[in-house]
Structures are given as structure tokens and as C-alpha cells.
Amino acid sequence: MTVRELGLPVTATAPGLPDRVTIWEVGPRDGLQNEDTVVPVDVKLEFIDRLADAGLTTIEATSFVHPKWVPQLADAEDLLARLSTRDGVAYPVLVPNERGLDRALAAGIRHIAIFASATETFANRNLNRTRDSQLTMFEPVVTRAVAEGLDVRGYVSMSFGDPWEGAVDPAAVVSVGRRLLDMGISQLSLGDTIGVATAGQVSALLGAFAEAGTSVDHLAVHFHDTYGQALTNTLEALRHGVTTVDSSAGGLGGCPYAESATGNLATEDLVWLLDGLGVSTGVDLDSLADTSAWMAERLGRPSPSRVVRALRG
Amino acid sequence: MTVRELGLPVTATAPGLPDRVTIWEVGPRDGLQNEDTVVPVDVKLEFIDRLADAGLTTIEATSFVHPKWVPQLADAEDLLARLSTRDGVAYPVLVPNERGLDRALAAGIRHIAIFASATETFANRNLNRTRDSQLTMFEPVVTRAVAEGLDVRGYVSMSFGDPWEGAVDPAAVVSVGRRLLDMGISQLSLGDTIGVATAGQVSALLGAFAEAGTSVDHLAVHFHDTYGQALTNTLEALRHGVTTVDSSAGGLGGCPYAESATGNLATEDLVWLLDGLGVSTGVDLDSLADTSAWMAERLGRPSPSRVVRALRG
CATH class of the missing domain: 3.20.20.70 (Aldolase class I)
Structure with a gap:
């Protein structure tokens, strides 16, 4: 029996908390732009699709910052052209300036x-x-x-x-x-x-x-x-x-081997807390942890998320 | 300028918290008993001494559990015989049974x-x-x-x-x-x-x-x-x-390379929080982080404590 099959985390509510929290998933943008590995666009597209499958409804997809500064996201136009969007899911994009806005508008963002x-x-x-x-x-x-x-x-x-x-x-x-x-x-x-x-x-x-x-x-x-x-x-x-919290699937953007772990809050660690507190997120923790374990393999290193390492390590 | 020299963490109090917290340091016992590496007694003695230097006042020193179960702490008698204790610092020892109590009493615990x-x-x-x-x-x-x-x-x-x-x-x-x-x-x-x-x-x-x-x-x-x-x-x-919280210097007992990170709360991460909240612990964060960085070197791997990795990585 896994801890998940045993019904953990236990749900125990606490006063003064919202009923529902919207997770603003930043993994594909803030996460991947801070990884050493440049991820192929096909992998990014599958990643974003799997995040939506796991129940995330706001997925920051990429950035129009100049590729000189963020080579990891140089494929922004290609990614957005091929992204299959869904009703009920927002795919925001970071724009640095008016030129970025032109590109975003051209891409139908x-x-x-x-x-x-x-x-x-x-x-x-x-x-x-x-x-x-x-x-x-x-x-x-x-x-x-x-x-x-x-x-x-x-x-x-x-x-x-x-x-x-x-x-x-x-x-x-x-x-x-x-x-x-x-x-x-x-x-x-x-x-x-x-x-x-x-x-x-x-x-x-x-x-x-x-x-x-x-x-x-x-x-x-x-x-x-x-x-x-x-x-x-x-x-x-x-x-x-x-009621809106940013986090990054699998803690993307922080490397567990690096000397300093500067990454974003891992979405799984957040969902563990919120599931425990009975605060609804719409996210399926097991599906999300599978996705982050899959992405960690693509990046060739373990996930910095404690939950992902404990559940899927 | 380091973040510490810049006065970080900022102190911002929050209502409903105690003025002072006693940290029950479990690194030498609960931490080291869960590390793969068996640490020499001289290193343990220096470690405990440095923890007291950093301001910790309760340092769980070792355990009288049978060496068959916990070979990492097989040197308990030797360690306690050579430990230079200080006024104002308690050095508790884990005892599993009456035989353990006999040994603790013989050691003057x-x-x-x-x-x-x-x-x-x-x-x-x-x-x-x-x-x-x-x-x-x-x-x-x-x-x-x-x-x-x-x-x-x-x-x-x-x-x-x-x-x-x-x-x-x-x-x-x-x-x-x-x-x-x-x-x-x-x-x-x-x-x-x-x-x-x-x-x-x-x-x-x-x-x-x-x-x-x-x-x-x-x-x-x-x-x-x-x-x-x-x-x-x-x-x-x-x-x-x-007002008493257990933690382990440098997060000892959890390995950052392991598939699951099952370690204790890191004392440094706790002290960062409490310093930020203006809750007094008597612990000097920089001195403690130095000690944990030194111990991580002895163990041949980075500290799982986020604070230690950020400050001393």
C-alpha cells in the first residue's frame, strides 16, 4: 500500500482559509527558463497538455523575452502555433515590451x-x-x-x-x-x-x-x-x-544538485498542503506527480519537489 | 554583500507566537543514525561542541540502542566519556530499555x-x-x-x-x-x-x-x-x-541525492523563520550554517538544508 492508497494526506480543515485556490502554474515559463537544459518544443507541448490533464486551469506557457536573454524559450512562436488549447484553461504569456505584445496579439494570446x-x-x-x-x-x-x-x-x-x-x-x-x-x-x-x-x-x-x-x-x-x-x-x-498562488510543477527551475536551490515552490508540495487542509484546487496530485517525474527524466535529474521524490522517486 | 550582511531575513513579527522557542537539536542522534556514513567519534565530538558554540542548549547526543540496529551510534559510551559538557546545555540520550538506562546512569547522563x-x-x-x-x-x-x-x-x-x-x-x-x-x-x-x-x-x-x-x-x-x-x-x-521544536542541524538524516528526502526539519531553515518572526532562539545562524557545511563535507555530500545550501553552497 502506498501512502496515497492509504488516504494520505489526511484531510483536516483549519479556520480562516478559502474554500478554493487557483494555482497559477509557472513551470513551462518560469520553471523551464531557469533550467540549464533546453527542452524540445514537442516535450513542452506534451508537458503543457499533461498539466491541463492533471486539472491545472492557468498554465503560463512561454515568454516573448528576446532569445538572447532566454534561449530556453526561443521557440515561443512555434509552441503557441502548435498548442492545442482547451476551454476553461488559460495559457498566459509573458511579454516584456510593445514588440512582445505585437507577437502575443499575432499569436492570438x-x-x-x-x-x-x-x-x-x-x-x-x-x-x-x-x-x-x-x-x-x-x-x-x-x-x-x-x-x-x-x-x-x-x-x-x-x-x-x-x-x-x-x-x-x-x-x-x-x-x-x-x-x-x-x-x-x-x-x-x-x-x-x-x-x-x-x-x-x-x-x-x-x-x-x-x-x-x-x-x-x-x-x-x-x-x-x-x-x-x-x-x-x-x-x-x-x-x-x-486565492491565487503561483507554483511550478515538480519545482522546475530549481536544481536539487545545484549549490543553491533557488526554485519556485513545487506545485505538488502546495497541492499536498491544500489537499490536507481540504482546500479545493481541482488538481489530481498523482497525475501531476507522474507528469513531473516524466519531465525530470527529460531533464536528466531528480525533481526538487519533495512530494514528487517521495511519491515517484 | 551577502544577504546576511544586508540584514536578511527582515524581522517582521506576527501575533500569537511565543517570544522564545527552545530548539531540541537531534542532529547527532536522529540525524547521524539515519546517514549511510558512519562518522568517527572525534568528528561527532567536534560537531556537538560546535552546536553548543552556535547557541544550541539541548543537543541529543547519542543513543543506547543496540549497535546491531544502529551501527552509526555504536560508539555511544566512548562519545559520552569524552564529551566536554557545559553549564546550561543539556545532552539527552535515547534509551530503549532498562539495559539502556543502566548504561545511561553509568555514563552520568x-x-x-x-x-x-x-x-x-x-x-x-x-x-x-x-x-x-x-x-x-x-x-x-x-x-x-x-x-x-x-x-x-x-x-x-x-x-x-x-x-x-x-x-x-x-x-x-x-x-x-x-x-x-x-x-x-x-x-x-x-x-x-x-x-x-x-x-x-x-x-x-x-x-x-x-x-x-x-x-x-x-x-x-x-x-x-x-x-x-x-x-x-x-x-x-x-x-x-x-515552545519546544525538534530539528536537525543541516537537515542531517535526509540525503539530497536519495530518491526520497525523509529527513528531519533542518535547524537552519527553522532559525531563518524564527529570526524573521522575531522569535528568539539563542542560535547564531551563521555559526550554525558553518558547522553544517563542515559536517556535509565530512559526509561527502551537500546539506539538504535549503538555508545551508543558499548561504554556504
Whole structure:
């Protein structure tokens, strides 16, 4: 008998949690762009299809960032042309600028995401912009996308800590976030890009957004497990009413052999928690773990997800 | 600048948490007994000394289980004879039976622990006893130890899930736990031996003990990270008033290369969380991470602790 056949995890509810959580699956984009191996487009297509089979309803498919910066996703056009989409499943694509938006519109994409920074230093390093001028750059992208009827998400990276600046003031994150929402962005994904946040910070930042009058319905969270805090931070966010959580199937994007494990929260570890808490996700854990074990084989290394390793190792 | 030099993790307190947590360090015993490599006694002595240098005040040093079962700790007598103890630091030793207690008394040990099971099947597999007869076996050990003035802890293994039985009824755990407390045991360590528990179960079990009239001051928690839930479960326990948490320096006992990562919660990952929450532990994170990096070298493999890999990888 496996632990799954024995009915584990046990379901034991806890007060103050949502009934249902939407998982924003970032494996094919944020996961694969941080893997050393470049995965063939056929494998990516099968991966995305299997993620939908497992019950995921939001699958960030790829990115139109220039192939010079992200060679792993250089096949974005080809992938989107061959992707068999399904009703009830969204396949958002990351776009960096107006040229990216043109490509997304040409590909018939209905959901896009842009990637902003909460800190000056990272805005400068990642986009060669000031924190303010990145917003000036995004404004025409978002305005045109919204006018075209697209749904636009805004990643706010370095929302908790920054590798050059250290602590990030919640007020700075709220300020960037509110300007993005004012442009017409429907959801902010508050990212702990370097994985340093702890639960009290999550509480403080969500509290700061609430005080500024931002409904929690516009907020998603995106945690990295660099310091082992991703799942604990996620549960804290759920307690504050957040109902959209980013994660990466099999923990893609973090390598278990690497010196530092900087990967995203693994979707399976998240689903184990939510299944245990009786919070519905629509995801079939066993089907998802099979898919991640299959992808780990394609990448030639074990999955960094603890659940995948325990169930399928 | 390192993240530590930048003042990370940020301190942001959260309501309902204790001011201070005692970490019960199990690396030298529970950690090393589950490593394939047998560590020389000189290395163990240096390890324990360095753990005390880092500020740990309870360091489970070894076990008197028969070397046939745990060859990794066959040097228990030699280690204890050569251990330089310090004021303010406790060095408990696991004893399986009366013969073990004789050996502990001969070695001048003042703190012991016994290891019971919450389930019938594991009592049978681990001790060749029924759940009831294991308690009959422990009773003379505990009674004599208490009469000799020793402090006795009781591990209650399989407190949340069992690999043969599945779900474990909180009432069964409370029943075993209360019988141990009635014998004179000062503290129960509620163990998720196979790492399957989620936060709602932690809440339910601690609630069941409270309803049975057991003060939370007698309860400690011991989580394994097999399914990635150890830290989240620990935070849940702190919210219920638990102030003693078991963990293993560097995540000793879980191998990052193994197919399943069944190890203990890493002390560093716990300290990162508690430093972030402003909960005092007395532990110096950088000193501890140095020690775990040093031990990982002795074991010839990277540490499974995410914090150690991020800070010292």
C-alpha cells in the first residue's frame, strides 16, 4: 500500500482559509527558463497538455523575452502555433515590451503578464530602467493590451527582499503595485524573487495593500524556496484571503544538485498542503506527480519537489 | 554583500507566537543514525561542541540502542566519556530499555528519552510489542529514571500518519501520550515520522491534547520534511503555544541525492523563520550554517538544508 492508497494526506480543515485556490502554474515559463537544459518544443507541448490533464486551469506557457536573454524559450512562436488549447484553461504569456505584445496579439494570446521590479536596483539590472521609468515603459503595453480586451497580470519582483538593497519597504511595493493596477492590470503577483521572506513579512505586505484600499482579489503570491520558506509564506497569504498562488510543477527551475536551490515552490508540495487542509484546487496530485517525474527524466535529474521524490522517486 | 550582511531575513513579527522557542537539536542522534556514513567519534565530538558554540542548549547526543540496529551510534559510551559538557546545555540520550538506562546512569547522563509508537503496527514492527505492551515495557524504565532524578522525554512516533495504517486518530496519540506523562515523563515529542502531516492535523492533535487537559508546556513537535510540510507544521504548532521544536542541524538524516528526502526539519531553515518572526532562539545562524557545511563535507555530500545550501553552497 502506498501512502496515497492509504488516504494520505489526511484531510483536516483549519479556520480562516478559502474554500478554493487557483494555482497559477509557472513551470513551462518560469520553471523551464531557469533550467540549464533546453527542452524540445514537442516535450513542452506534451508537458503543457499533461498539466491541463492533471486539472491545472492557468498554465503560463512561454515568454516573448528576446532569445538572447532566454534561449530556453526561443521557440515561443512555434509552441503557441502548435498548442492545442482547451476551454476553461488559460495559457498566459509573458511579454516584456510593445514588440512582445505585437507577437502575443499575432499569436492570438488572450492573457499576458508583464514583469516589473519593486526595487530601483533590480529595475536597473533587469530592465536598465529606473523604478519609475519601467512603469512609463509598461504603460503603453498595458493600455493597448487592455484596449484589445486582453487580461494583464503584473509580476512585482523583489517584493520582500533584494540582493543589493536588502529589506524592501512594503510602501514601495504598494506604490508600484497600485500604479500597475491603475493602468488596468487585473492581478498583481507579489514575488519573493530571492526567497528570503518569512511569514511576518507576508502578513505586513498584504496588510499594507489592504490599508491602501487594494482588494485582496487583485493579489496573487509567488514564493521561491531558496531558504525553505515558500510553503509557510503561502499558507500565511491564504490566511489573508489570497486565492491565487503561483507554483511550478515538480519545482522546475530549481536544481536539487545545484549549490543553491533557488526554485519556485513545487506545485505538488502546495497541492499536498491544500489537499490536507481540504482546500479545493481541482488538481489530481498523482497525475501531476507522474507528469513531473516524466519531465525530470527529460531533464536528466531528480525533481526538487519533495512530494514528487517521495511519491515517484 | 551577502544577504546576511544586508540584514536578511527582515524581522517582521506576527501575533500569537511565543517570544522564545527552545530548539531540541537531534542532529547527532536522529540525524547521524539515519546517514549511510558512519562518522568517527572525534568528528561527532567536534560537531556537538560546535552546536553548543552556535547557541544550541539541548543537543541529543547519542543513543543506547543496540549497535546491531544502529551501527552509526555504536560508539555511544566512548562519545559520552569524552564529551566536554557545559553549564546550561543539556545532552539527552535515547534509551530503549532498562539495559539502556543502566548504561545511561553509568555514563552520568541526566536527561534521557524513550521512543514509543502511537500505532499498533509500528509498535509491532519497531519494538515487537503491542501498543499497550510497549508502555508496560517503558514503565519500569521511566519510574526508575525519575526516581534517580533524571529528566525523561517521550517520543511519540507516527503521531499523524502511519505507513501501514494511514490516518492516525488523535485520540490514540493522546491516550499513549497521557500514559507516558502519568509515568513521570516531562515532555512528549509528537513525531510525524513519515512526514505526511499538514497544518490542520497539527491543529487537531494539539487541540485534542488541550481538551484532554494536557498543558502545551509538556508538548514538543518533531516534523520530517518528506512531503515538504515540516516548517509549515512547525509554525502551526507555535501558534498553538508549543515552545519546544525538534530539528536537525543541516537537515542531517535526509540525503539530497536519495530518491526520497525523509529527513528531519533542518535547524537552519527553522532559525531563518524564527529570526524573521522575531522569535528568539539563542542560535547564531551563521555559526550554525558553518558547522553544517563542515559536517556535509565530512559526509561527502551537500546539506539538504535549503538555508545551508543558499548561504554556504
